[in-house]
Each structure stands twice: as structure tokens, then as C-alpha cells.
Amino acid sequence: MNTTSNTPFLKQPRVQRVLYPALVAIVLVALWHGLVVGLELPPYLVPSPGLMMETLIKDWSTLFNSLIITMKITVLSFVVAVVVGVLISFLFVQSRLIETALFPYAVLLQVTPIVAIAPLIIIWVKQPTASLVVCAALVALFPIISNTTLGLRSVDPDLQSYFKMNRATRGQMLWRLRIPSALPYFFGGLRISSGLALIGAVVAEFVAGTGGTNTGLAYQILMAGYQLDIPRMFAALLLISLAGVFLFVLMAWLTKVSLGSWHASEIEQ
Amino acid sequence: MKTDQPSAAPAIDIQGVQKTYPNGTVALQPVDLTVREGEFVTLLGPSGCGKSTLLKMVAGLLEPSSGSLKLWGQGVSQLEKSGHRLAFVFQSPTLMPWASVQTNVRLPLDLAGVPRAEADARVADALALVGLSRFAKALPRALSGGMQMRVSIARGLVVEPTLLLMDEPFGALDEITRHKLDADLLELWQKKNLSVVFVTHSIHEAVFLSSRVVMMAARPGRIVEEFQIDQPYPRTPDFMVSTEFSHYAKQLQDSLLRASRDTTESAHA
Numbered sequence A: 001m002n003t004t005s006n007t008p009f010l011k012q013p014r015v016q017r018v019l020y021p022a023l024v025a026i027v028l029v030a031l032w033h034g035l036v037v038g039l040e041l042p043p044y045l046v047p048s049p050g051l052m053m054e055t056l057i058k059d060w061s062t063l064f065n066s067l068i069i070t071m072k073i074t075v076l077s078f079v080v081a082v083v084v085g086v087l088i089s090f091l092f093v094q095s096r097l098i099e100t101a102l103f104p105y106a107v108l109l110q111v112t113p114i115v116a117i118a119p120l121i122i123i124w125v126k127q128p129t130a131s132l133v134v135c136a137a138l139v140a141l142f143p144i145i146s147n148t149t150l151g152l153r154s155v156d157p158d159l160q161s162y163f164k165m166n167r168a169t170r171g172q173m174l175w176r177l178r179i180p181s182a183l184p185y186f187f188g189g190l191r192i193s194s195g196l197a198l199i200g201a202v203v204a205e206f207v208a209g210t211g212g213t214n215t216g217l218a219y220q221i222l223m224a225g226y227q228l229d230i231p232r233m234f235a236a237l238l239l240i241s242l243a244g245v246f247l248f249v250l251m252a253w254l255t256k257v258s259l260g261s262w263h264a265s266e267i268e269q
Numbered sequence B: 001m002k003t004d005q006p007s008a009a010p011a012i013d014i015q016g017v018q019k020t021y022p023n024g025t026v027a028l029q030p031v032d033l034t035v036r037e038g039e040f041v042t043l044l045g046p047s048g049c050g051k052s053t054l055l056k057m058v059a060g061l062l063e064p065s066s067g068s069l070k071l072w073g074q075g076v077s078q079l080e081k082s083g084h085r086l087a088f089v090f091q092s093p094t095l096m097p098w099a100s101v102q103t104n105v106r107l108p109l110d111l112a113g114v115p116r117a118e119a120d121a122r123v124a125d126a127l128a129l130v131g132l133s134r135f136a137k138a139l140p141r142a143l144s145g146g147m148q149m150r151v152s153i154a155r156g157l158v159v160e161p162t163l164l165l166m167d168e169p170f171g172a173l174d175e176i177t178r179h180k181l182d183a184d185l186l187e188l189w190q191k192k193n194l195s196v197v198f199v200t201h202s203i204h205e206a207v208f209l210s211s212r213v214v215m216m217a218a219r220p221g222r223i224v225e226e227f228q229i230d231q232p233y234p235r236t237p238d239f240m241v242s243t244e245f246s247h248y249a250k251q252l253q254d255s256l257l258r259a260s261r262d263t264t265e266s267a268h269a
Helices: A013-038 A049-058 A060-094 A096-111 A114-124 A128-153 A157-165 A170-211 A217-226 A230-263 B051-059 B076-082 B101-112 B116-129 B145-157 B175-192 B203-209 B237-241 B243-261
Strands: B010-020 B026-036 B040-044 B066-071 B086-089 B163-167 B195-200 B212-217 B222-228
Touching (some): A013 A049, A049 A060, A049 A230, A060 A170, A060 A230, A128 A170, A157 A170, A170 A217, A170 A230, B010 B051, B010 B195, B026 B051, B026 B195, B040 B051, B040 B203, B051 B066, B051 B076, B051 B086, B051 B163, B066 B076, B101 B116, B101 B145, B116 B145, B145 B175, B175 B237, B195 B203, B203 B237, B212 B243, B222 B243, B237 B243
Parallel strands (some): B086 B163
Antiparallel strands (some): B010 B026, B212 B222
């Protein structure tokens, strides 16, 4: 009916992308609230959404501090994973021999559950923050290595021939051809890796948490569990989820800023 | 008038050049071929006849297994010594998707370290030659297939080549665009006094463009026949509907059929 150039506000894709998930959230929260009230669930089993928010505000200073610590570990480990992962990828693309020899160990690193090696790392690396960063970085490392390596190898063979024919140096090949070709893959790796860094940070803290020196969100959840303070546990969970969403949105934005112009048409009219 | 004069100096001199791949496949039996300065030679033949292989060996993208290949009396890698330059145009536009038209065309100059101001002036000239000045700042994906091919040709022309090698450059384009680019190519060839080796599997394109057509056959790849297209340039679209055109097309058609049929018989001129 309304297919003219000025689409109604509610039918714009951009509005719908926000509106529809928001509607689902409202329905879910209402359902949650209704069930808690209707079934008279006690707060130590399932708190109502209102109680969760109340706790979040009441314990804000503690929880926010924990959030900062968890985010600090996440960001540090993410940066470490990106730097180390990219360096390893550059090493891998230098020769097939190096990649063939070392890639199985990258896989080994990936398939070993972090909870299994975290205690070891926590013993070996004495400094608590550093040990958590190492654990989380190990979790976040593999997508960076595999995606960047794939990207650096995904060069148009004809374009590569063209560079060779024009006697491009190794450095020119890397900067002008391999790195730009790898960027879309690299950003794909960043998206996966940023989420994994958060998961790694939380898991590592769970393992280390009994040490009592760290008060990240995982530690808050552990403590809340011991004290049966379930509303607080929910509040901490909410913060972790929001942090994850924030990282995802940030990475999506970064991708768009860096690669968006490949897609945009800049034709002068 | 610019037709092939037997007296003109040889630009390409190929003696007994052959290509055998490490797995034993004979891509090209020993061939002899001389392309004189200012000639427009087309390599025509069924797929697998080694026409692209031969062209890539002339460009230095592939090493001949044996035989002698000279460009203006020099080996392919020593071409600069003779004061000549070659440009290679691939089957696909082979552009960097992340770089503007301007940057793509400037690539061979950037790789050679030509100062920026001089490079930019030459890029502007090359873009003007192919009629794309307005699109200097556009990204390749904003252009049509035909326009992308023009960018690729401009990138070839910017090095001021004397030899232009083209590997089925317009094969993926629609008929109308192809005719337009064929006509433009002839104009450039005359204006720039180029020697051209052009690979195609289109009989009509071969007749329209070439001063000489070299027919090749497959399994094993070899040269079977040569045809002189004794028609004056500039050639207009009227030529395509003339009786001479049909005559040449018929000759090539019969030759192509023979070349496709007897794949075992050895080369004859």
C-alpha cells in the first residue's frame, strides 16, 4: 500500500532492527515478571526483573568496580591476542613449511579447554591480573591466527602475478596487497575473538576466584552463589551480557568504518 | 598506413619455445612465432591449445621449459635494456577492490618508485585515454564490468608500453560493450604505435582486430595455421558486415574446426 519514496517511520529497516528486538525484550521481561509473581517464586530461586534492577542500583559501586576489572582483563587479553595472533600469522605466511610445522600446535591450543590449564597458568604466572590475561588471551588467540592467516593467503592470484610482473618487493607485496586483502578476514576474526576474550576473562576468574584477590564479575557471581544472593547474581550476569553486546557492537562498528568504503559508491555525478 | 610490413623489426622472436608441466603434461609443443613491431597478432584456438600459456611466457609470468624467447633481442627479464616496456591485461580486471580507480592505475608507477606528482599526471593522461577521467576517485565496484576493464587497460597504458599483451580481456563482457572496447583498443593501438598480442576464442573479434591471426590446436598445444587479415585500418563497424569479413570469418571457422577435430596430428603451417 505504502510503497512511495518516503517510507513510513515504522517500516524503515533501521527502525525495525531496533524496534523488533526491543519488543521481544519487553515481552520476555513481562513474561518473566508475570511468572515470578504468578507462581510466587521466592527471590532466592528466581528474582523478578524489578528486584534485579533494584539490586543493580543498590550494589552499583561494587558491581561497577567488578565490571571495570573484568573489562580491563578482557581488553588487555584481547589486545595481547590480536598482537600475538597477527605476528604468528605473518610468520605462518612466510613459508608453508613453518605453517605446516606449527599449525597443529595452534589447533592444540584451541581445543584444550581453558578451565583445564587455567590452574597451571595461575600457579606459573604469579601476578594475578597477568595470569588472568594469559588465560583469556589463549582463548581469544585462535580465531585471530586462523582468520588472519587465511586472509593473508587469500590474494587474487592474478593480482599477485601482476605485482610480481612489476617486480614488487616483499614489503610492497605485504603492504599493498596481502594486508589489504586480509583485512575483511581479520575483522571477522576480531568479532569472534572479542567475545571469546570476555568468556576467557570470566572463566579464568572463576578458576582463580577462590584466591580472593580479584573482584571481577565472575567473583561477584561466585560470592553471590555462596551467599544465595540470587538477585545480585542476576545483576552481575546482566552486566556480563551487556559487556559482551557492547564489544560486539564496537567490533561491528570498527569493521564498518574500516571496510565500509569498499562498498560505498563514490561516483561523481 | 599501418599494416604489418615484413621489414619492421621483430618485437617478439620465439624459437622452439615449449612448455611441459612437472606432471608431464605438454601444454605447448615447440613453437616458432615472430611478431613484428606495430603488428596486431591474435592467438585463436580451442581451450587447452596453450594460447594463454604462450602469452604468459612472453610476459615472463611462466618460464618456458626450453627454447628461446626474445623481446627486441633481449630476454624477457632484460626488456628494460632495450628501452621497451610491456603491459599485460588479464582476463578479469584484476583491480584492487579497496583502492580507487586512480590508485589502481598508479600501481605500476608506485611499485617502480615514480615520484608522486609525475605519476599523478601520467595517471590522469591514461584515464583520459580510456575515457574514465570522471571516475578517478571511484572504487572499482562502483563501475560496470566494461568500465573496470578500461581501468585495467589504463593501468597497462600508464607505463607507456610498446608491447601490449592481452589474455581474453573482453571475454566476460556483453557483446555491445565488447564491440565498443574492441574499437577503442584499435584506436589506442594506432595512436600509441603499439605491438599487440591478443588472445581470444572469438572468431569475429579476431578478424575485426588483427593484422594477423595465429590458429592454435589443443592436446598438445601447438600452432597450426596463420592468416593475414589484409584489411586497412581504421576498421569501422561497417567492416563487420562486409563480404570480406565473412570471408575471413569462414576461413577461420574452418580452420578452427580442423584444429578442434584433429588433436593428434602434429603441427603444420
